Amino acid sequence: MRQKLGWSRVRRIALLLAVPSVLAACANDNGQNSLSPKGQNAKDIANLINPIWVIAIVIGIGVVLATVFVALRFRDNEGKRNPKQTHGNSVLEIGWTILPALLLAAVAVPTISLIFKLAETPAKSEALQVEVVGKQWWWEFQYKANQPKFGVDEKVVTSTMLHVPVGAKITFYETSDNVLHSFWVPELSGKKDVVPGRTNVLTITASEEPGLFRGACAEYCGLSHANMKFWVKVESKADYAKWIAGQQEGPNQAYEGEVANLTGKKYQCVNCHVFDNSATPNYGPNLTHLASRQYFAGGMYKTNRANLKRWIMNAPSMIPMQSQECRLPPPATCVGMPSYTTPISQNGKPLPLMTSREADVIVDYLLGQK
Numbered sequence: 001m002r003q004k005l006g007w008s009r010v011r012r013i014a015l016l017l018a019v020p021s022v023l024a025a026c027a028n029d030n031g032q033n034s035l036s037p038k039g040q041n042a043k044d045i046a047n048l049i050n051p052i053w054v055i056a057i058v059i060g061i062g063v064v065l066a067t068v069f070v071a072l073r074f075r076d077n078e079g080k081r082n083p084k085q086t087h088g089n090s091v092l093e094i095g096w097t098i099l100p101a102l103l104l105a106a107v108a109v110p111t112i113s114l115i116f117k118l119a120e121t122p123a124k125s126e127a128l129q130v131e132v133v134g135k136q137w138w139w140e141f142q143y144k145a146n147q148p149k150f151g152v153d154e155k156v157v158t159s160t161m162l163h164v165p166v167g168a169k170i171t172f173y174e175t176s177d178n179v180l181h182s183f184w185v186p187e188l189s190g191k192k193d194v195v196p197g198r199t200n201v202l203t204i205t206a207s208e209e210p211g212l213f214r215g216a217c218a219e220y221c222g223l224s225h226a227n228m229k230f231w232v233k234v235e236s237k238a239d240y241a242k243w244i245a246g247q248q249e250g251p252n253q254a255y256e257g258e259v260a261n262l263t264g265k266k267y268q269c270v271n272c273h274v275f276d277n278s279a280t281p282n283y284g285p286n287l288t289h290l291a292s293r294q295y296f297a298g299g300m301y302k303t304n305r306a307n308l309k310r311w312i313m314n315a316p317s318m319i320p321m322q323s324q325e326c327r328l329p330p331p332a333t334c335v336g337m338p339s340y341t342t343p344i345s346q347n348g349k350p351l352p353l354m355t356s357r358e359a360d361v362i363v364d365y366l367l368g369q370k
């Protein structure tokens, strides 16, 4: 019996020791550490949370120590030590009601004022205006037209990689054409829910130094929610100016010949994608300047030949998607990119399967779309 108790104690201690190890896994430098804020919004939020956190820890330790003390001091020892009974003690009861209430009221003051501060929207001419559309499962960014201060003349539609100049204010107009998402760049700002049929506005300030910040979807939105990332690339003013000018240029190559046949009639990529006009959104990402994006596929993969080829031929093998029937016309329903290497028939007739050479033709074209 003693032996058994000993083991259960060992297990409990092991569990306690394991908790800090597991928590230590939360500390990493993958670019989404809200405890290491780089933008003004995230800094404001951290400056509010940190002192509250300290107070909470002090109180938490006090409560735990008091509980352990009472449990040990007054443990049932054949009724020998019964503590002084305090039931109905008005001073105590009013005290432990009022003290926490006062504490919470004190915390509420800076919290509410920060909520209002973060909700402020600067004049349209002062902040970069970007429409954000939550997709399944990637993010579309539409830079609104006519923003001379930010070098935007014509509307720019891009995805996954958001480029902004250092120190700039950015106002996002967030919506979804499908389900709920939540837009979050942990090191730059707090979260904002992205709701179908609504436009939620969020203004953030970019870091003062150039950097690459990881964003994530923070609201469960289906099969690939965990793969719905994006990147905010904060650049020097010159680098940003160069990028935004490039995005407004036409495609680097004429969209014609074999690549147009393959992505058009044969595999019908054009049902969802735009290849040669960066001002036009569609159901899938605009591909006009795909090669200028460091990452694609919800920010999960680097844009290079091997990844792109695998993606074009069989995207569902890289990110989970409900896309088995994406090659069939409605009423077939699907979300995502179909596999072009998995056999599927329409009206009993097999649809063509993509060859490695065909994929190379498409990849060559896309890698030229700087």
Ligand code: CUA
Binding pocket: 134, 135, 137, 180, 181, 182, 217, 218, 219, 220, 221, 222, 225, 226, 228
């Ligand atoms: Cu979008 Cu989770």
